[in-house]
Amino acid sequence: MPNNKIGGHYSQAYDEELQQAVERLMQMAQLAQQQLTDALTAFTSADVALAQQVKDFDRRVNNFEVDIDEHCLDILARRQPAASDLRLVLAVLKSINDVERIGDLAKRIAKALLKEEADSRPATSQLDALAEMGQKVLQMLQRALAAFEQIDAQAALAVLREDKAIDDDYARILQHSLSSMMDDAKQISVSMQISQVAKALERVGDHSRNICEHAIFLSLGRNVSHLSDEELQQVVDKKRR
Amino acid sequence: MPNNKIGGHYSQAYDEELQQAVERLMQMAQLAQQQLTDALTAFTSADVALAQQVKDFDRRVNNFEVDIDEHCLDILARRQPAASDLRLVLAVLKSINDVERIGDLAKRIAKALLKEEADSRPATSQLDALAEMGQKVLQMLQRALAAFEQIDAQAALAVLREDKAIDDDYARILQHSLSSMMDDAKQISVSMQISQVAKALERVGDHSRNICEHAIFLSLGRNVSHLSDEELQQVVDKKRR
Numbered sequence: 149m150p151n152n153k154i155g156g157h158y159s160q161a162y163d164e165e166l167q168q169a170v171e172r173l174m175q176m177a178q179l180a181q182q183q184l185t186d187a188l189t190a191f192t193s194a195d196v197a198l199a200q201q202v203k204d205f206d207r208r209v210n211n212f213e214v215d216i217d218e219h220c221l222d223i224l225a226r227r228q229p230a231a232s233d234l235r236l237v238l239a240v241l242k243s244i245n246d247v248e249r250i251g252d253l254a255k256r257i258a259k260a261l262l263k264e265e266a267d268s269r270p271a272t273s274q275l276d277a278l279a280e281m282g283q284k285v286l287q288m289l290q291r292a293l294a295a296f297e298q299i300d301a302q303a304a305l306a307v308l309r310e311d312k313a314i315d316d317d318y319a320r321i322l323q324h325s326l327s328s329m330m331d332d333a334k335q336i337s338v339s340m341q342i343s344q345v346a347k348a349l350e351r352v353g354d355h356s357r358n359i360c361e362h363a364i365f366l367s368l369g370r371n372v373s374h375l376s377d378e379e380l381q382q383v384v385d386k387k388r389r
Numbered sequence: 390m391p392n393n394k395i396g397g398h399y400s401q402a403y404d405e406e407l408q409q410a411v412e413r414l415m416q417m418a419q420l421a422q423q424q425l426t427d428a429l430t431a432f433t434s435a436d437v438a439l440a441q442q443v444k445d446f447d448r449r450v451n452n453f454e455v456d457i458d459e460h461c462l463d464i465l466a467r468r469q470p471a472a473s474d475l476r477l478v479l480a481v482l483k484s485i486n487d488v489e490r491i492g493d494l495a496k497r498i499a500k501a502l503l504k505e506e507a508d509s510r511p512a513t514s515q516l517d518a519l520a521e522m523g524q525k526v527l528q529m530l531q532r533a534l535a536a537f538e539q540i541d542a543q544a545a546l547a548v549l550r551e552d553k554a555i556d557d558d559y560a561r562i563l564q565h566s567l568s569s570m571m572d573d574a575k576q577i578s579v580s581m582q583i584s585q586v587a588k589a590l591e592r593v594g595d596h597s598r599n600i601c602e603h604a605i606f607l608s609l610g611r612n613v614s615h616l617s618d619e620e621l622q623q624v625v626d627k628k629r630r
Binding site for chain 2: 242
């Protein structure tokens with residue numbers, strides 16, 4: 149969906165360049181989301197072929213990053229953007245870094261399956277917990293990208309707060325992995341895998357949170373990293389009045 | 390040490406602004422290095438007070454990040470830099486992201502000690518392995534920052550290659566942690582801590598590698614993320630001729 153808030157320059161080519169930066173970011177993000185979805189499916193259903201595919205396709209996400217990075221650099225050099233255009237380019241530059249890391253984390257999840265020893269599989273309850281956490285993370289990422297695309301600080305703030313639930317999921321899965329290791333030494337290797345996959349998902353939550361911060365910066369012109377929840381609320385409220 | 394390659398504009402104030410961006414990045418990095426050194430000392434010597442200090446000082450690194458980010462944004466908006474000046478500002482913007490994450494990772498190491506149960510300490514051999522890996526990581530970070538400050542692509546490439554040895558250290562410590570868990574269930578909790586600290590150090594290596602990539606970009610104007618070692622060598626060699 150094209151964003152109506154971008155553009156309005158005398159130069160239509162310039163408008164298109166800015167629009168394209170966001171569109172390519174969204175394409176890149178869609179690919180990273182697909183990678184993450186596939187990695188989770190592969191891990192929870194022990195689909196080795198799919199895991200191999202995720203590993204092989206990582207390069208596509210990386211290529212997007214380099215391509216968009218160069219596109220943004222080109223806009224900065226030739227157009228010398230100011231105000232909201234400059235913020236747009238910088239927010240895209242920062243976001244591709246986060247999306248690239250999400251692609252990396254999907255690859256890490258796929259590799260966790262590929263390294264798994266054939267005779268040991270996690271318990272269904274562990275896989276279910278991971279799958280549920282994964283769904284939450286994917287939804288958060290999806291909403292973070294929508295908030296960015298819509299340049300909606302209010303929505304971005306709401307999504308950013310979802311990260312707490314994901315951190316809690318991680319703590320719970322880690323605790324459960326530790327318990328099952330202690331109960332049964334044969335579970336150690338597989339429980340380490342589970343905790344590593346959960347950690348990767350928790351990191352995707354952090355990167356989604358970063359994307360929300362970039363959306364708030366894009367919308368309000370304020371760098372809001374490291375602000376407390378109350379401070380964030382104040383920044384967003386202040387600009388609404 | 391001031392870098393002689395920055396500056397030469399009609400406006401002395403502009404030169405100073407660019408110089409200041411790099412100087413502040415280096416100050417921020419020095420603080421993050423100190424945090425990491427202290428976190429490692431705290432973890433390996435069970436110094437809870439020092440760990441608490443690392444945790445409390447994390448905010449200082451974060452404040453630097455916001456401050457430098459705004460400084461760079463201001464240069465982009467007012468000076469509309471081109472060519473090597475633009476690259477300098479972008480390379481600083483990207484690097485503060487990595488340095489901020491290094492500060493986070495130092496905090497994570499400190500927290501690993503604070504969460505540790507009072508009655509269980511890792512074996513001396515495990516702590517020695519971590520300390521040794523930590524020294525390697527700190528040296529790599531130091532050299533990455535020097536390559537950046539000197540805008541030396543050749544040096545940056547050499548440092549970037551050190552990351553392999555750090556990845557190997559991580560794999561070794563992880564394997565050792567797994568073995569000791571399997572040998573003795575009472576070691577599970579403490580071995581998980583060890584592997585988490587080793588993982589944090591491995592991530593610092595990744596961020597140091599990123600800083601080297603930013604230094605190469607700054608020096609040669611090429612985005613070299615995701616290039617193979619041979620491709621990197623070609624890029625650096627080509628520009629030397």
